[in-house]
Amino acid sequence: MIWNKTMECMGRKEMKAVQSERLKKITSYVYKYCPLYKTRFDTMGIRPSDIRAIGDIEHLPFTVKDDMRDSYPFGLFSAPMSKIKEIHVSSGTTGNPTVVGYTKQDIKLWAEVMARAISCAGAEPDDKIQIGYGYGLFTGGLGFHYGALEMGLTIIPASSGQTKRQLKLMNDFRPKILACTPSYALYMADEAREMGLDPRESSWEIGIFGAEPWSESMRKEIEATWNMLATDVYGLSEIIGPGVAQECQHKSGLHIWWDVFYPEVVHPETGQARDEGEVGELVITTLTKRGIPLIRYRTRDNVSITYERCSCGRTTPRISKIKGRTDDMIVVRGINVFPSQIEHVLLSIEGTQPHYQLIVDRKAGELDELEILVEVEEKIFSDEIKKMQMLEDRIKREISSILGISARVKLVEPKTLERSEGKAKRVVDKRKL
């Protein structure tokens, strides 16, 4: 079903008028309440009154991840703390996480777009949904929860992990919809068979998978394994969390709700608009957020966009599956990992920054494994085995504590990590996603 026919099936001309009105309002709002935007607009000689239509958006400055890092924790908020009713975080590029704040209105917006997404995947009111995304500071679990509440679904808030329990819940409670990371869906299949369950007989009919990149071949494998429809959901905490875009049952691109999240696709180096169908960096402007609205936020995700009508009846444009990143961020078990976070940890441990490398791999039917190779330089070397092991353990603990993910740490000899122009190649991703 289509959750919000008015917005999702609106004619192009009408939509342009809605977007133009909203762009004018949000530009004035951030100019008034967000010092960073006021300064940036002033520097560029832009006044909110200059913005008259949605096409004027290209005159506005970009916002980047570093802006969020530099304004940690609440510097980029446009609403006062008394109006911020919920705070979430996602991985930052160094020691601090990226912080987002939601007003009551923002939470309603989140529930609305998530309801659109879950409906878009094929859910009907009164369906039962098993939410296997983590509940907590990350936006996955709660985002789905709010959307499911809005839709009136029956919610099983399983959160992530505890595979045997997930499968037992599925088997005994018979939910129709599964929401979790795609690699976790495949991982559960082996466990299911061990429990004597036939995955193809599961109650799950529709899957809403995201939080990490996944390929068409992975989709086919999930669908064949579980006998379910596997759809792609896209989101990022900076914009709202999950629910920015969603595949419909035709699985030919993810519908992006451009009445509230206005998309552009730009050349990552020049910032110039790419043509329809060309791959570029996805830039999103939040047209109605109140807590931390963002103007032309560079997502660092590479996509292409199409404005052709979809046979589902929605008139919203569709972005492709994420084709890659413009930066070196990787996703491990659904968690964003920036190599620079590892740098930060190493620097804080020894006051020195040894050369390191991240090796990510995923064996068939298993979850992602992260290994961090650290070159042993004189400054961190000790003649005692126990001191070297303590160093290994300390790195492991700090990574786990800061990144929220467990990694293997291996000490290696200096100059053994592949370099290009003197810098070690930071990430070796052995996964075939």
Place this chain on the structure above:
Amino acid sequence: MKVEQISIFLENKSGRLAEVTDLLAKSAINIRALSLADTADFGILRLILNDSEKAKKVLKENGFTVGKTEVIAVEVPDRPGGLAGILNALKGEGINVEYMYAFVQKSGQNAIIIFRFDELERAIAALQKAGVRILKGEEVYAL
């Protein structure tokens, strides 16, 4: 009293140890004592050499991570209880041994044990008090 020991970080890859000994051989450096401590992923090679300075330079030039530590070389009476006596002297003063390894003098009269302590000065005092013979650095390098 103190002896210089060179320690080298080695990954558990075949041939690494041979590379070290080759380099030392090429530079005409003689190994007096050796110990290799290992974990699953890496090892630490500890060497007493006749010329640590030269060795450190050569190894570093060839990309090895090298450390220098001060250790003690102790003469152990060649009879049952020889070692026990020394360890008891240390135990009595509450001194911790980080690691140790042994070798035999060319003349074959005594065993020599290399000790690594965290509290070097206190260890030396305790051993001297117990009448244990501590070799001078020059003695060890010239063995």
